[in-house]
Amino acid sequence: MKALVVYGTRWGGTAGVAERIGDTLRREDYTVDVVDAKDRPPSPDAYDLVIVGSGISAGRWTKEATRYLKKNSVSLRERRTALFVSCGAGGDEELREQGRQDFLVRVAEKNGLSPVIFGLFGGLYDFTKSHGLFGNIMLNVAKKELQEKGVDTSKPYDFRDWTQIEAWTREIAEG
Ligand SMILES: Cc1cc2nc3c(=O)[nH]c(=O)nc-3n(C[C@H](O)[C@H](O)[C@H](O)COP(=O)(O)O)c2cc1C
Numbered sequence: 502m503k504a505l506v507v508y509g510t511r512w513g514g515t516a517g518v519a520e521r522i523g524d525t526l527r528r529e530d531y532t533v534d535v536v537d538a539k540d541r542p543p544s545p546d547a548y549d550l551v552i553v554g555s556g557i558s559a560g561r562w563t564k565e566a567t568r569y570l571k572k573n574s575v576s577l578r579e580r581r582t583a584l585f586v587s588c589g590a591g592g593d594e595e596l597r598e599q600g601r602q603d604f605l606v607r608v609a610e611k612n613g614l615s616p617v618i619f620g621l622f623g624g625l626y627d628f629t630k631s632h633g634l635f636g637n638i639m640l641n642v643a644k645k646e647l648q649e650k651g652v653d654t655s656k657p658y659d660f661r662d663w664t665q666i667e668a669w670t671r672e673i674a675e676g
Contacts (some may be wrong), residue, residue: 509566
């Protein structure tokens with residue numbers, strides 16, 4: 502079985518998620534290509550399973566991952582497809598349901614993808630990196646909230662749940 506994992510990332514967090522999904526599929530005997538949406542990802546046509554995901558900023562997927570879904574929606578409809586996001590909402594019990602609706606259900610609907618498997622994962626905040634003018638303002642809001650919860654924000658805050666990501670991937674592989 503051949504699988505393709507295409508991911509959109511702004512600051513690198515989602516690349517790690519995509520690589521872990523790829524490694525997990527390989528352990529389930531899949532042949533896997535993991536490709537950054539910026540690097541001319543191949544069409545889904547040659548694959549049995551296609552997993553497309555993105556990090557989220559200001560409520561949006563990256564433009565390259567969005568473009569990939571739009572451009573390949575016909576082909577994706579014809580094969581097993583899963584969508585995932587790695588984001589703040591994925592690590593916050595109160596925001597999860599809204600995040601699922603906004604970043605997964607709505608994105609699938611917009612591209613006519615159904616049925617499709619959804620994965621909502623936590624992400625990574627790297628406070629040591631600059632995120633641009635507006636990015637830094639948004640990140641500072643998250644930083645303050647985390648500090649109030651007692652998180653040490655002098656280093657990156659990684660809330661990607663590898664156990665969850667691997668279990669989700671195995672379920673797809675076995676399903
Ligand atoms: C500037 C900025 C804006 C963000 N906006 C959102 C958001 O609107 N919703 C959300 O759930 N997470 C948001 N996040 C969290 C990111 O989705 C999370 O950090 C993710 O790991 C980023 O993935 P990437 O490094 O692959 O781009 C934001 C993070 C930053 C730095």
